Amino acid sequence: MTAVERAPVAPVTAAGLTALRRRTTAVLVASQILGGLGVTTGLALGTVLAQRVGGTAALAGLAPTATVAGTAVLSMPMAALMTARGRRPGLVLGYLVGALGAVVVVVAARIGSFPLLLGGMAAFGAASSANLQARFAAADLAEPQRRAQAISLVVWATTVGAVLGPNIAAPAGRSVSGLGIPEAAGPFLWAAGTFLISAAVVAVLLRPDPLLTARALAPEDERSAEARSLRAGLAAVTASPRARLALVTVAVSHTAMVSVMSMTPVDLARHGAGIDLIGLVISGHIAGMYAFSPLMGRLADRVGRLSVTGLGAGLLACGLFLAGTAGGSHGRTAAGLFVLGLGWSAGLVAGSALLTDAVPQSARAAAQGLSDLTMNTSAGVGGAVAGLVVAQAGYAWLNAAAACLLLPLAALVLFTRGRAEAGADDGIRAEGP
Numbered sequence: 001m002t003a004v005e006r007a008p009v010a011p012v013t014a015a016g017l018t019a020l021r022r023r024t025t026a027v028l029v030a031s032q033i034l035g036g037l038g039v040t041t042g043l044a045l046g047t048v049l050a051q052r053v054g055g056t057a058a059l060a061g062l063a064p065t066a067t068v069a070g071t072a073v074l075s076m077p078m079a080a081l082m083t084a085r086g087r088r089p090g091l092v093l094g095y096l097v098g099a100l101g102a103v104v105v106v107v108a109a110r111i112g113s114f115p116l117l118l119g120g121m122a123a124f125g126a127a128s129s130a131n132l133q134a135r136f137a138a139a140d141l142a143e144p145q146r147r148a149q150a151i152s153l154v155v156w157a158t159t160v161g162a163v164l165g166p167n168i169a170a171p172a173g174r175s176v177s178g179l180g181i182p183e184a185a186g187p188f189l190w191a192a193g194t195f196l197i198s199a200a201v202v203a204v205l206l207r208p209d210p211l212l213t214a215r216a217l218a219p220e221d222e223r224s225a226e227a228r229s230l231r232a233g234l235a236a237v238t239a240s241p242r243a244r245l246a247l248v249t250v251a252v253s254h255t256a257m258v259s260v261m262s263m264t265p266v267d268l269a270r271h272g273a274g275i276d277l278i279g280l281v282i283s284g285h286i287a288g289m290y291a292f293s294p295l296m297g298r299l300a301d302r303v304g305r306l307s308v309t310g311l312g313a314g315l316l317a318c319g320l321f322l323a324g325t326a327g328g329s330h331g332r333t334a335a336g337l338f339v340l341g342l343g344w345s346a347g348l349v350a351g352s353a354l355l356t357d358a359v360p361q362s363a364r365a366a367a368q369g370l371s372d373l374t375m376n377t378s379a380g381v382g383g384a385v386a387g388l389v390v391a392q393a394g395y396a397w398l399n400a401a402a403a404c405l406l407l408p409l410a411a412l413v414l415f416t417r418g419r420a421e422a423g424a425d426d427g428i429r430a431e432g433p
Contacts, residue, residue, distance in 0.1 A: 020213065021141050025150070027205045028134050029157035031198045035095065035131045037161030038194035040286055041187040042102060042124060043067065045169050045275075047265050049105075049184035050121075054114045056391075064262035065383035066118040070101070070125025071132070072376030078129055079369020080230060086209035087137040088202055091130045095199035098127025102192035106176075109185035124188070127195050129372060131158060135348075136368045139356050140210040145301060148308075148353035152297025155349060159290035161194075167279050211365060218361045233366020236359040242305075243367065245416050246355035247374050249309050252409045253347030254375040256316050256402040257340055259382035260323060261285060264337060267395040271328045281334045288341025296349040305354040310413050312346030313406050315339055324399025336399075 043064065050063030074097065082090035101123025108116035135151045142150035165187075172190045173183030181189070237243040264285075265278045273281070300308040323336030352371070359367045382402075389398045 017141065020208070020210075021150075024141060024206065024210045025138060025153060027201065028138055028154045030205075031091070031095075031201050032131060032134055032154055032157035033161045034194045034198040034201065035127055035134075035161065036158035036290070037165050038098070038102070038191035038198070039128050039131060040161065040165030040282070041169060041172060041194070042105070042191040043165075045173070045184045045187055045265075046121065047262055048269070048275075048278075049109060049182070050114070050117060051266065052182065052184060053109060053112060053117050059114070060263070060266050060387055062118060062384065062387060063121050064258060065380050065387075066121035067125040067128065068258055068376050068380040068383050070122030071129040072125075072373050072380055073122070074126045075129050075133070075372035075376060076230070076369050078126075078133060079233075079366055079372070082133070082211060082369070083230065083233075083365045086212040087133075087140070088206045088209050091134060091137070091202045091206070092199045094126045094130025094133070095195045095202070096126075097123050098125070098130065099192040099195035099199070101126065102188040102195065105188040106181060106185045106192075109182045109188075110180060120188075124191070125376075127191075127198075129376070130198075132372050132376075133368070135352055136356065136364070137206075137210050139353070140214040140364075144357070147356055148300035148305070148349055149294065149297040151352050151356075152293040152295075152300075152349045155293040155297075155345070156290055159287060159293075165283075165286075167283055169279055170275055173275075214361065230366045230369070233359070233363045233368075233370055236363040237355075237367050237370060240358040241416060241419065242358040243355055245309075245412055246351045246358060247371055248409055248412055249312070249347050249351035249354070250371055250375040251378040252405050253312055253316065253344050253351070255378040255382040256320065256405050257289075257344040258379040259386040259402050260320065260340060260399055261337065262383050263386045263390045263395060263398060264323070264333065266390065268330065268333065271330070273330055277330060281330070281337055284334050285337035285341045288338040289344050290341075292342060293345045293349055296346045297353075299346075300350045300353050305350045305357070306413055306417050308346050308350035309354070310410070312343045312350060313410050313413070315343030315346060317343075317403055317406055319343055320399045320403045324396045324403075327396075 046063040046067065047060040051060035054060065074094065078090040078094055081093060101120045104120030104123060105117060108120050135154045138150045138154040139147050169187045173186035176186040176189060177183060237247065264281065268278050268281060296308060319336045319340030322339060323333055326332035326336060355367060355371055356364060386398055389401060
């Protein structure tokens with residue numbers, strides 16, 4: 001138990017809590033802008049760099065797979081650290097490990113080592129894990145009826161850095177040309193710097209810690225160490241049909257998005273697109289992912305989590321159809337990737353809010369870590385398979401395979417809605433927070 005938890009809790013006025021929410025959100029927004037810039041600057045050329053170092057398109061998909069695997073593997077240690085000591089130490093750790101991974105990628109590209117490249121990409125994924133976990137930090141102090149909006153605002157903040165990232169990939173690459181470093185590795189060097197700044201912002205300014213503060217304000221029976229264990233988080237998810245649906249939602253949305261997005265630069269390059277055009281397409285995709293998340297949050301709070309989950313599945317299906325039938329049409333591919341990003345946004349925001357609603361406050365950090373582990377492990381498998389599917393069957397078949405993942409999600413949403421309408425829910429309304 002930390003010193004914060006042992007100390008008496010001073011009374012918190014409504015005005016004081018409102019000011020604390022705003023301060024916490026401002027710090028998370030700043031860190032997300034920087035973190036998003038670093039992640040997307042590197043990922044914009046991750047598959048291209050892997051293809052050049054590995055020598056084949058079949059290996060290109062292993063780069064995003066390694067990143068997603070690193071994000072998944074590190075999500076539980078970060079969740080355990082947050083469960084024990086709060087959000088701040090976990091987020092700082094994620095950004096620092098991500099910076100180290102970015103440097104390792106640069107070294108691997110310089111010496112031409114594909115295994116070292118994959119190791120660096122895995123560590124690079126820790127920064128992505130920190131970005132993802134930050135959305136839950138925004139929900140720690142949020143009012144239940146505005147929880148989805150709080151999550152979506154932090155997700156939206158990634159837009160600034162995420163849209164700029166792919167477009168500064170080219171100048172970042174040119175900046176290292178005189179150092180004997182491949183241009184495709186230059187963005188990773190820049191990413192390392194932004195991750196270090198993100199870590200400093202969180203370490204210095206995210207005080208008081210939102211998770212520890214939320215616990216201090218929680219009822220006495222939710223403050224025990226046993227109720228906050230990873231085992232308790234797993235038990236809470238297992239016991240709640242809505243929590244299980246939330247896990248499936250974020251896992252399917254993330255897997256479909258990562259699998260297709262990771263191989264889109266390779267397909268575009270195969271159809272004659274240059275690095276600048278690839279950057280624009282990925283920027284449009286990322287804008288779809290993040291820029292409209294406040295709208296998704298407002299909808300999730302107003303019309304319900306299940307409705308927005310269904311909307312997300314529909315948007316993902318439309319995006320996969322457009323991208324899968326694009327052929328050599330770069331505009332159609334760009335449109336498909338944009339809609340795919342919108343579907344991911346709806347699924348992530350609604351699923352994250354639904355998970356937070358469905359489990360007790362004491363078990364939330366552990367359950368949220370389990371959610372990120374599930375979604376990133378699934379996406380890691382999807383990314384690994386994506387490279388093989390494109391190499392053997394083509395990009396269109398990859399989109400068709402991703403669309404098949406949406407069928408069980410749609411069925412589960414309908415089943416959960418029917419269960420709730422029949423009165424067999426788990427204590428949380430089907431529509432609304």
